[in-house]
Structure formats: C-alpha cells, structure tokens
Amino acid sequence: MTKYQFVWNDRLGISLPTLELQWDDYTDAERLAIVEQWETIRGAIPDRIIALEQLIRVQQARLYDEEDFEASCLLNFDIAELASQINDLHIWYRINQEIESRRHS
Known part of the structure; x- marks a missing residue:
C-alpha cells in the first residue's frame, strides 16, 4: 500500500504530494x-511561473486598453488569480528546502 502519492492540481498545473x-x-x-519524484515535479515550476507571468502581461495589456469598468474589474480579478498561483x-518550490533539511538532520 502506498502511503504517499502525487495528485494533479489543475489550478497550479503541477502534481502535489499527498x-x-x-x-x-x-x-x-x-x-x-x-524526494526524487518531487524534484522532477519541482523542476517544472520555474517554467510554469514564466508561463503565468506571460499570461499576466497579456491581461495587463488588455486592461490598459479596456474602457468598460466591469470588464476591467474582471481582468483585474484574473490578474490577481494568476499572481496568487505564482505565489x-x-x-511549493521552497518545499524542497524543508524536505532536504529534514532528510539531512
């Protein structure tokens, strides 16, 4: 019986340990x-962050040109959600440091 697994998280676009x-x-x-499986997943996080940052830039460009208040609010919400995902x-990227410090103690 496996006492751990990695489950896909749609919001973050990576698998997370359970x-x-x-x-x-x-x-x-x-x-x-x-740790080995997490390192493979963790290695993809910087690319995922870069992709989300690009989406933010696209949304910010749309926001700059948007004149409708409600549409601007929705774009701001989308930008905030993308920033939250990046955060x-x-x-999660820093989780490895905690695992490594526990592994070596």
Missing part, C-alpha cells in the same frame, strides 16, 4: 522516492 504520514514516519527508501508555486 502524504499520509509524518515525514519521519517514512522509511529512508520511501523518503528518497518522494503558491513559489511556496
């Missing part, structure tokens, strides 16, 4: 497998 146990309760082999991706 751990059933505390980190220290996994065997060394399980921790290594988790969450940065947080």
